[in-house]
Amino acid sequence: MQLYNTLSAKEREALIEEAGKDRLTISFYRYAHIGNPQIFRNHLFVAWDALDVLGRIYVAHEGINAQLSVPAENFDAFKAHLDSISFLENVRLNIAIEHDNKSFLKLKIKVRDKIVADGLNDDTFDVTDKGIHVGAEQFNELIEDPDTLLVDMRNHYESEIGHFKNAITPDVDTFRDSLDIIEQQLSDHKEDKKLVMYCTGGIRCEKASAYYRHKGFKQVYQLEGGIIDYTRQVKAKGLENKFMGKNFVFDQRRSERISDDIISNCHQCGEPCDTHVNCANEACHLLFIQCESCAEKMDHCCSHECQEVIALPEEVQKELRKGISKSNKIFKKGRSEVLVYKKPPQEPVSNSFTSH
Template sequence: MQLYNTLSAKEREALIEEAGKERLTISFYKYAHIGNPQILRNHLFLAWNDMEVLGRIYVAHEGINAQLSVPAENFNTFKKHLDSITFLENVRLNIAIEQDNKSFLKLKVKVRKKIVADGLNDNTFDVTNKGIHVGAEQFNELIEDENTVLVDMRNHYESEIGHFKNAVTPDVDTFRDSLDIIEQDLAEHKEDKKLVMYCTGGIRCEKASAYYKHKGFKNVYQLEGGIIEYTRQVREKQLENKFLGKNFVFDHRRGERISNEVIAHCHQCGKPCDTHVNCANEACHLLFIQCDECAEAMNNCCSVDCKEIHALPYEEQKRLRKGKGASNKIFKKGRSPVLKYKK
């Protein structure tokens, strides 16, 4: 049995171009008790590989978190397979706002300790005692209430390019970093304010809402389906869109345009821009915001040093990287001192 990828990203990209078929980018999650995540992982890989599904899927004892791309012609087969798994029957699927056939180029199904790295000990509180889920219409009403505190549960590089108006956007690198900071900052409002949270697709709020209720917050709400589902409902029901800018996504697209506002700036020149890129120097790979002009001037790199390395013959670049671990800058997400206009 083949339980791993046999094609490189470049080979898969060529096959997608050759096929010329429409693909759908989809995400979903489900908290559930999974006795043997490895067995489920293997089952999913075998079934989805046959359907030409690509993506990044995490399976743990606590559930599943999936971001994937499926050929449109195979969607019904894929959905039927999901429904055949008891705890995934009729699971909500978040369909991407902007489609890209190359959003994912490999199928990676991994067993993890958690489906989101939250740093919490789930045995210390009731993870099923979640906040009130609200749709786009009620969410819009709630965030206009003066007794509401709206909190973005995403990381700084996500909220930098897009967020709801008047939202608290913690300056954090990871989800786990935000949990205690938000509790401390809002400690005096545990009883008198409505705590309303949102994230990309809802999964981070699912755990955070239960955690904050455990910590004594009396009125906890979360945006059902996150920004992705909110946008779908706003367009379907012709509601006012209160989201500004882009929604950061964790695939090759890196962002979906939700509104026309550009609220971020190029990290190199400071002009309005909200396009995330990775430094072309593979020894760096820093995620940062870069405009077209700076991309051309810097050869898609974050610094002069990286530009010089990227200009070397590829074999020389490989020689320089040999024996060295991945650059820590990969995890800095725009924090590097080489970026003059970083947030």
């Protein structure tokens, strides 16, 4: 039985256009004990491939982390399948604010050591001893409290284009980088302050809240459902939206606009801009912010060097790409020496933090 993709992204994109059917972009996670992640992975692939599910899903002994899209007409069948799995019954589904039928172009279900790379030894603390989950209304009240420390648990390229007002935004490349930095820099406030955290959909805060309780923080809170569900609650309940800018997402859309605020700048000219792109040179693929004017001038590249590369014949470009590993270096956009504009220094909360 076929348990992997047989179509390229371009072929899948053409099929989606031909079908002309609406798709829903969804994310969810659940920490659970999975005895054999490989068997579970194969079960999901067979069931979801039949429903035309596309996406990026990680399965591990500790649970599942999924970002995917499903044809709207298959949503009920997809939900029924989730409910047939004991630990996924009635799991909270974060449905995207802005839908794009091409948010995902392949079904990738991978077995990993962890569903989020946190670098933690889970045997050293109780991962079920989590912080208090709060909805949008209580979250709004908490972040106006002067005794609250509001921390963005996402990476620098995510918070740069959007974050909650007065949030501490660690200048880090990965989630695992932020955990010890936050604990060290806020260690003087373990007893007297409320530690309130948020992330995209809640999964990073789920683990972090247990870790910080283990580290001695007495009052730990996390935004239930993350920024995605916060936005939905704000609209449904008529609450004040305290999020500024865009919410970075890990699919073809790259972001969802939450407010009209543009809080970041083009990395090439410095003009207000919050549009993430990947460098057109496939050997580079650097993620950075680029305005329309610079995109036209630079042929959608991050540098003149990359601009020269994409002018070469495709076969020559393929030869140049051989053996090159982009890895997570594509996310070092704000630190890349090829980008002319650098974010102006902010008044730091500490050597490792920026508070907006």
